[in-house]
Amino acid sequence: MSKRIDVSGLTAYYGSHKAIEDISMTVEPRSVTAFIGPSGCGKSTFLRTLNRMHEVTSGGRVEGKVLLDDEDLYGTGVDPVSVRREIGMVFQRPNPFPTMSIFDNVAAGLRLNGSYKKSALSDVVEKSLKGANLWNEVKDRLNKPGSGLSGGQQQRLCIARAIAVEPKVLLMDEPCSALDPISTLAIEDLIGELKERFTIVIVTHNMQQAARVSDRTAFFNLAAVGQPGKLIEIDDTERIFSNPSVQATEDYISGRFG
Ligand SMILES: Nc1ncnc2c1ncn2[C@@H]1O[C@H](COP(=O)(O)OP(=O)(O)OP(=O)(O)O)[C@@H](O)[C@H]1O
Numbered sequence: 001m002s003k004r005i006d007v008s009g010l011t012a013y014y015g016s017h018k019a020i021e022d023i024s025m026t027v028e029p030r031s032v033t034a035f036i037g038p039s040g041c042g043k044s045t046f047l048r049t050l051n052r053m054h055e056v057t058s059g060g061r062v063e064g065k066v067l068l069d070d071e072d073l074y075g076t077g078v079d080p081v082s083v084r085r086e087i088g089m090v091f092q093r094p095n096p097f098p099t100m101s102i103f104d105n106v107a108a109g110l111r112l113n114g115s116y117k118k119s120a121l122s123d124v125v126e127k128s129l130k131g132a133n134l135w136n137e138v139k140d141r142l143n144k145p146g147s148g149l150s151g152g153q154q155q156r157l158c159i160a161r162a163i164a165v166e167p168k169v170l171l172m173d174e175p176c177s178a179l180d181p182i183s184t185l186a187i188e189d190l191i192g193e194l195k196e197r198f199t200i201v202i203v204t205h206n207m208q209q210a211a212r213v214s215d216r217t218a219f220f221n222l223a224a225v226g227q228p229g230k231l232i233e234i235d236d237t238e239r240i241f242s243n244p245s246v247q248a249t250e251d252y253i254s255g256r257f258g
């Protein structure tokens with residue numbers, strides 16, 4: 001089967017600090033992969049190496065390979081901006097552009113990509129808001145600021161913004177950690193719908209969430225504080241939560257540490 005993402009031997013640094021070491025994994029198209037593991041083990045760092053956001057941090061540096069549909073994202077001549085268009089990101093705290101309207105928030109990425117006729121832009125904005133299960137709640141106030149929405153609505157607005165440019169992959173770093181339980185379930189349902197069209201990688205501290213939304217689960221861990229984080233195992237989610245291969249995974253998911 002073809003791989004959407006194929007990572008091999010990936011190590012990432014912040015200056016001289018090696019945050020993650022020698023990570024290899026593959027991700028199938030139209031699947032949800034969850035990253036779990038204790039705080040500081042490098043889940044966010046690894047996620048950000050997948051769309052070249054890591055190097056935006058000062059001292060951020062990567063060794064190894066990340067292929068997207070067989071293309072090396074770190075190859076010479078590859079434009080990091082185009083990589084981030086193909087691999088979008090949703091953050092922990094909803095971050096709509098505060099002074100922009102709901103409409104303009106969703107249209108922002110499209111406008112950067114080039115000129116659209118107004119009607120075409122409206123169509124994509126509507127389709128993206130529908131895709132993010134937000135359309136019915138905002139269709140009568142598209143010109144109001146995005147910052148006026150509830151937290152859960154703002155997160156769905158950020159998802160609408162991310163999917164408007166039709167990326168291949170959506171990276172989500174604890175997208176529900178700032179949300180109430182109802183909004184969390186809404187995002188989880190949405191993830192189930194979005195995986196029909198996108199490949200999704202999500203970091204979560206919520207074991208139930210990983211079990212509910214993902215097809216595959218990757219467990220990361222640190223041998224000791226100050227050591228780089230490593231991928232301990234990746235497998236079908238059902239197997240990770242019922243019969244993992246490594247004792248440390250079992251200990252983590254059953255709440256014995258972390
Ligand atoms: N901007 C940064 N500058 C320097 N070191 C950093 C930076 N961001 C993260 N680190 C370090 O990299 C390591 C991995 O951090 P990272 O944020 O990726 O972990 P995480 O698994 O996402 O943790 P959490 O579950 O708390 O979000 C840690 O040792 C952290 O201190």
Ligand SMILES: [Mg+2]
Pocket residue numbers: 043044045173203
């Ligand atoms: Mg993190």
